[in-house]
Amino acid sequence: MNYFMKILAEHVEKKFRKEWVFRSFSYTFESGKSYALTGPNGSGKSTLLKILAQYSLPTKGKVSFLSESNNSIILDECHRMISFAAPYVELIEEFTLTELLNFLISLQALPAHINLVGFQDYVEMRPDQGKFIKNYSSGMRQKIKLGIALLAEKPILMLDEPTTNLDEKAKNWFYQKVNEQKERLIIIASNESQEINLCQFQISILDFK
Numbered sequence: 279m280n281y282f283m284k285i286l287a288e289h290v291e292k293k294f295r296k297e298w299v300f301r302s303f304s305y306t307f308e309s310g311k312s313y314a315l316t317g318p319n320g321s322g323k324s325t326l327l328k329i330l331a332q333y334s335l336p337t338k339g340k341v342s343f344l345s346e347s348n349n350s351i352i353l354d355e356c357h358r359m360i361s362f363a364a365p366y367v368e369l370i371e372e373f374t375l376t377e378l379l380n381f382l383i384s385l386q387a388l389p390a391h392i393n394l395v396g397f398q399d400y401v402e403m404r405p406d407q408g409k410f411i412k413n414y415s416s417g418m419r420q421k422i423k424l425g426i427a428l429l430a431e432k433p434i435l436m437l438d439e440p441t442t443n444l445d446e447k448a449k450n451w452f453y454q455k456v457n458e459q460k461e462r463l464i465i466i467a468s469n470e471s472q473e474i475n476l477c478q479f480q481i482s483i484l485d486f487k
C-alpha cells in the first residue's frame with residue numbers, strides 16, 4: 279500500500295444536458311494528504327468525486343492518475359487503486375457478512391488476512407452471523423461499507439457523505455479510523471463540518487461555477 283500517487287485534474291468540466299455543474303476544475307491530489315470537496319446540496323460534489331475516480335467521464339478536460347515518477351497509469355489499474363464508499367454504492371444484500379468478506383477477498387478488494395471476527399472487531403459490531411446484509415440497519419450497512427473501504431489496502435480512499443445514517447458513537451469511530459490513515463490519498467465529498475475538518479485541504483465546488 280505504500281504507493282505514492284497523484285490524481286491530476288486538468289480543466290475538468292461537467293454538463294448534464296444544458297446544465298453546467300462545474301467548470302474548469304484543475305487540481306493535483308497527492309498521497310499522504312486528505313481533501314474535502316465541499317458545497318451545498320446539488321452543487322456537484324458527487325459528480326466530481328465520480329469523475330476523479332474515473333467512474334464517469336467529464337464533458338471537457340482530463341483526469342489522470344500518475345505514479346511518483348509522473349508516469350500515467352492505465353484505466354484498469356486506476357480502478358484497482360481506489361476504495362470508494364458512498365450511500366449510492368450498494369453492498370450485495372443477499373450475502374451474509376462472511377460471504378461478503380470472502381467475495382471481496384476473492385476480488386482482491388480486501389486483503390486475504392481479513393476474517394469475520396477481525397472485521398467485526400474493527401467496525402465494533404457483532405451481529406448474528408447468519409444475518410443477511412439486507413437485514414442490517416442502514417447505519418450498520420454504512421459502517422460495513424466504511425469498514426471495507428478503510429481496510430482495503432488501496433492507495434486511494436474516496437468517500438461520499440461518509441457519516442450518512444451514523445449515530446454519534448459510529449461517527450466518532452469513523453473520525454478516529456480516518457485519522458489513522460496517514461499514507462493514503464483521501465478525498466471526502468461532504469457538507470458536514472466534522473467530516474470537512476478531518477481533511478487538510480478544502481476545495482469548494484462553488485469556486486468552479
Ligand SMILES: Nc1ncnc2c1ncn2[C@@H]1O[C@H](COP(=O)(O)OP(=O)(O)OP(=O)(O)O)[C@@H](O)[C@H]1O
Pocket residue numbers: 294299317318319320321322323324325326469
Ligand atoms: N445523471 C445525471 N443526470 C442529470 N443530472 C444529474 C445527474 N447526476 C447529477 N445531476 C445533477 O448534477 C447536479 C449536481 O449533483 P450532485 O449529486 O453531484 O451534487 P452534490 O453536491 O453531491 O449534492 P448532495 O449534497 O445533495 O449529495 C444536480 O443538479 C443534479 O441534479
